[in-house]
Amino acid sequence: MQLEAMYQEVILDHYRNPHNKGLREPFEGEAHHVNPTCGDEVTLRVHLDGEGQDATVADVSYDAMGCSISQASASVMTDLVIGKSVKEAMAVGEEFLALMQSRGRDTEPDEDVLEDAVAFVGVSKYPARIKCALLAWMAWKDATARALGEAS
């Protein structure tokens, strides 16, 4: 079965034991995103330290409801962006987006950049699930833009 390729152990681990879950204070930006095709939802907060693109992502907290892919992706995402500058974190987000849009063709994702997120390579072969994997990332981008808007 191809299922193991999609649901890699690292994804199931993050799904069962999500990192950084729960909504926390302080935060400068918050976003609520919904996947209208399946009803999955995420509310996500961003706390930045500093200003502009060089600000450090001090915390990302979230509350989410959805499938294993969307939940695991949110968990992996927080691990990847917390502690980085906004600029670096956005670059990682772009890399993940490119992986999701690869349809499984470019199967050599950069593990140094994406870390646990390389496990989502199997998901990119299933167009219906790509949105699940991107839900938290899109909410994070949105919340960060709001945080930066307030900061400037």
Added chain:
Amino acid sequence: MTGTLLPEELKKDFPLLRRTVRGGRPLVYLDSGATSQKPVQVLDAEREFYERHNAAPHRGAHLLSEEATEAYEDARASIARFIGAVPGEIVLTKNATEGINLVAYAMSNAATAGPEAERFRVGPGDEIVVTEMEHHANLVPWQELCRRTGATLRWFGITDDGRLDLDGLDDLVNERTKLVALTHQSNVLGTVPPVQRIADRAHAVGALVLLDGAQSVPHQPVDVASLGADFLAFSGHKMLGPTGIGVLWGRRELLEAMPPFITGGSMIEVVHMENTTFMPPPQRFEAGVPMTAQAIGLGAACDYLAAIGMDRVQAHEEALTAYALERLTEIPGVRIIGPGTSEARGGAVSFTVEDIHPHDVGQVLDELGVEVRVGHHCAWPICRRFGIPATTRATFYVYNTLADLDALADGVRQAQKFFGTA
């Protein structure tokens, strides 16, 4: 088991069902509630029209146009016969959604139409009644009508076992009610509400009744003469017909009094630069060159279903539903969302699997070649009502077999095994 199954040879009429999926697995198609597969008889009817008779109906005096007009109107007659209507009461639309919008917009447009449209006018103080189990297609158009006109939207709730809660019937449907819009069979719960009882109350207070028949007309005998409704909307693609064709049936005197929704060519009588008069129904509601091949395909689908017999179709699905409920409920952790018996219910079986999100259940099933729908099925308020994010839904049709349901039940158990929940 109740109901008699249709012969399995019927499946041979559906070329798509012969294909394989996901690494050569046989296809088990359990998503006919979203859209049905098409028999060769429907595909041939469309092809023959394009190969032999293609022209714009109701235009020009050449032979092909005459043939196209005849084929289009023959299709309308087949569709009318299928639901016990007369052809003049059959408005051909894009789908059920457009049919419902046609009535909602006619009610908006009534505000500036002549006195004949009086009974369609709505405004502040008037009420439109729907139910909590509506597909978005029979909810959002009414929300929007209320927003545009200042009327109030009210709704029937759902009981814990997925039936319509009719306790407040006399309060909900009252002298202020202009229209009651409800499903004839829930696309999520499978519930078939007691239409006659609701229609009797509605008519007693002078309200109109619109039925969303998208999930009923394909699956049970429907006779508009005894239905109790004033309008019935349904889609062709859910009943073995092509996409892009649907039907709005309306009582003749109502269609006569209704202002148009979409305007343009074909629906006019006389056009001046200053003003225009409109054709009588059904042409008044069919602006533009119609979906001719699609209508012919739907006519062929109606003839195909009529040849089987809709009572046999219903009995077949009742048997499948009873078996599906039995196979699914014996799996620990499976919860049926909707009536737990096949009584007053159609073949849409929604369920949740404890600790596995429907999207993940659907993924495992898909890997096994079992195609179901997951999500809120365009009826989000139902999920909220039952406190769940989504469901997995299996829907049946003439070509499904008991073996398909065994594959479904086995797949659910495999999902539990894969995610380690059982």
